[in-house]
Amino acid sequence: MPQETAASGGFGPHNADVSKLIEPSIRTALPHYLPLGVFPLILAAAAYGGWWLLPPFLFFAAATPLDRALGLDGRNMDPARAPGRRLIWHNLPVWCWAFLWPVTLVFGLWQILVASPFAIWENVILAIILTMEAQAVFIVGHELVHRRTPWERRWGEFLLASASYPQYATEHVYIHHAQVGTPHDVGSAPKGESFWSYFPKEIVSNLTNSWKMASQLLARRRLPVWHYSNPFWRYGVYIAFWYGLVFWMGGIWAVLVFVFLGFGCVFSMKISNYLQHYGLRRVLLPNGRWEKVAPRHSWSADWKFSNWMFFNMQRHADHHALASRPYPLLQITGADESPFLPGTYSDLMNIVLRPKRWFEKMDPLVDQWRKHFYPEIDDWSAYDSPVAAARPEHLSAIIEIFGSAPRLARWIERNPELLDNLKDPEFTDLDLPRGFMSDPEVESIARRGLARVYWTFEMSVEEMKGLIAEIPATDANDTAEVVRNWSNDKAFQIGMHVVRGNLSADEARTALSNLAEVSIATVLASVVADFVDRRGPVSEGGAAAILLGDLAGREAHPGVAADFLFVHDGPGDGGRLCALFLDKLTGLTQNSLxxxxxxxxxxxxxxxxxxDLAEHCRSVGAARGPDLTRARCVFETGDSRIGGRFDEVRRDVLSEWGASTVAETAPDAEAELDAFLTRA
Structure with a gap:
């Protein structure tokens, strides 16, 4: 595409001649020595201060205008014709930078913290210069930790420690590269996630996941975590060296300044990492595996001057396609194979910190990328959802839920822990794998039969009460929370069985109605128990809870309205109990599926x-007679049978309206089960 199109991102033929091959030589390596030119400028600034502080800034500022002036690169080196021994002239600038940086950093810190020949403003500017150059630590350190020779990898770790981030060597190589473009990789920001949301998660996960990975690598070799080969021993030594040196130079305040400088380096690196993978996702294949990493899973750029200055860092797509490839051999491909960033790194770093502008710039390109590379996928909401990052191991189920159950999708976004139920034997034992029988019709009957028997026959109200009674709770408030979490788990399982066709809607309503009745009765019983513990036995009279609406008609569904009629009798404690009933059931229904x-x-x-019961029943009006007919008592306590009296009042009121009561006859469970098994 024309250079203007390349600068704005997009897809199509790249304007640079990607077929042009270059040979490894001193001439082709010479531009990559440019980054070394900053070291004499920094050393002069550290030695003399004053106007000598200006040249390093001019050097750093030259990248963007020179990128514009020199344009795109587009040249590739053929890996088959460039063995390692021919890359010596390309490796030399990396090695020189790696050894010059520690010397320059120590000299600069010495001038600031020990010699102190400058004014405060000069020290501040010199510290900023060191921080700006330290950002290249992650470019060179990253290059070295991917090398095969041990000394290069160790020196790369030492360089990363100068930015207080040596664990990056483990996390980047073993986690980021393996999981890039998937929800498992926190470093691959999904579409719609701002940098400010991304940054803290990436910092925390980098440290914790690198430690977990180091432990796992040792465990595979049957070695304890404290074995000397644990890389964190080396990281600790490197960090101790740098911080010990800084403390010796300037004390605790110098250490705090060094922490701040390291933070600045890490902050800049995370911006680069964020924009290199923003919105790009690998697809989960039908076999449950992720598609292979390809150049299309990273954003690339190919500005000539930046390639020289940053050792081809912009060719990030090819780096992920083959991580062991040294920087001179990184390939740039056409935009039909890899998406291109809409500008230079400097351009994009200026808008990354402003999420609105970033989304306006990048989201259309992400959508374009998706249509170009995955035209068969219409809905990416599951891949973009935060729940995919929270529970990446359940992505196939998340995709299934987002595609067919929007209410469940909203719930798992707020409560990702619900997905853990998919590993519960109570669910897995009923969710038979697809294709386990040769006849699809018989398989469907078997799948539905198992879930139906369990949720509509085995998991009766009494069975559920027995299960929930085994969960410890201290008081009514604790019981309401325990019951809410328990019912959320069960309701989610029932919903997933409906999504997968294991339960019909009617069967799910039966199961959910049982679940609702048990939840309500358990909480109300705990209220009575609390009341008795604190005030003694319930005095004369009693109280009852009467279900109304869909709950009364056993037509419960996720988000069913909790309509109740609380009735108390006598001048005793019934009124207080009813008020407590209402309070605790209000708590039960908060954040409830x-x-x-x-x-x-x-x-x-x-x-x-x-x-006042008769008057209240008459006040609802004959038009709501069916609601009154379905109403039923779900809980009562005390020495007065209020539930029975409610039935009498209801019959009288319905008789006045000329309506006939509807007798609810319970089905013969054994007969239905026998008939079902016979049909199966």
Missing amino acids: LFSPVPHGTERCVVLPSS
Whole structure:
């Protein structure tokens, strides 16, 4: 594409002649010696201060205008014709930089912290210059930790330690490269994630995951985590050297300044990492594996001057396609194989920190990338969702949920831990694998039969009460929280069985109705137990909870309205109990997958004495007779049978309206199960 198109990102033929091959030689290596030119400038600035502080800034500022002036590169070196021994002239500038940087850093710190020949403003500017050059630590250190020779890898770690980040060597090589472009890799930002959200997660995961990986590598060799080959021993020595040196030079305040300088280096590196992979995802294949890493899974750029200055860092796509390839051999491909960044790194670093502008710039290019490379995928919401990053091992289920169950999708985004139920034997034992039988129809019957028997017959109300009674809880508040979490888990499992066709909608309503009844009864029983513990036995009278609406009709569904009628009898404790019932059930319905929230002071839940029951039933009107017919008592306590009295009042009111009560006859569970098994 024309150079202007390359600068704006996109897909299509790249304007540079990617077929032009160059040979390894002193001439082709010479431009990569340019980064060494900054060292005499920094040393002069550290030695003399004053106007000598200006040349390093001019050197750093030259990259963007020279990129514009020199344009794109487009030349490749044939790896088959460039064995390692022919790359000596290309390796030399990397080695020189790696050895010059520690010397320059120590001299600069000495001038600032020990010799102190300058004014404060000169020291500040010199510290900024050191920080700006230290950003290249991650370019050279990154190049070296990918090398095969041990001394290069160790020296790369030492360089990274000068930026307080040696564990990057483990995390980058063993985790980032293996998991790039997947939700497992925190370093691959999904579409819609701002840098400010990305940065802290990446910092934490880099440290914790590198330690876990080092431990796993030792465990594979059956070695303890404290074995001397654990790279964190080396990292500790490197860090101790740098911080010990800084402390010796300037004390604790110097250490704090050094921490800040390291933070600046890491911050800059994370910006680069963020923009190199933003929004690009590898696809999960039907066999459950990720597609192979390809150049299309990283953003590339190919500005000539930046290639010289930063050792081909911009050719990031090819680096991920073959991580062991040294920088001179990194290839630049056409835009049909790899997406191109819409500008130079400097251009993009200026907008990364402003999420709105970044999204406006990059999101259309991400969408274009998706249509270009994956035209068969219409919905990427599962890949972009934060829940994919929180539970990457469940991505196939997340894709399934986002495609067919929007309510469940919203819930797992807020509560990713629900996905852990997919590993619970209670779920896996019922979720038979697809294709386990040769006849699809028989397989479907078997899949549905197993889940149906369990959730509509075995998991009865009494069985659920027995299971939840085994979960310890200290008081009514704790019980409400325990029951809410337990019912969320069960409701999610039922929902997943519906998504996968293991349960019909009617069967799910039965299971959810049982679940709702048990949840309510358990919380109310804990309220009574708390009341008795604190105030003694319930005095004369009693209290009851009567279900209304869909809950009463056993037509529960996720987000069902929790409509109640709380009735108390006598002048005793019934009224207080009903108020407590309402309070705890309000807590139960908050953040619940099964119930819609009951706001405080709602009219959906009514508390009244039994003497007002008949008047209340008449006040609902004949038009709501079916609701009154379905209403049923789910819990009562005390020495008064309020539930029975409610039934009497209801019959009287319905008779006045000329309606006939509907007798709910429970089905013969054994007969239905026998009939089902016979049909199967």
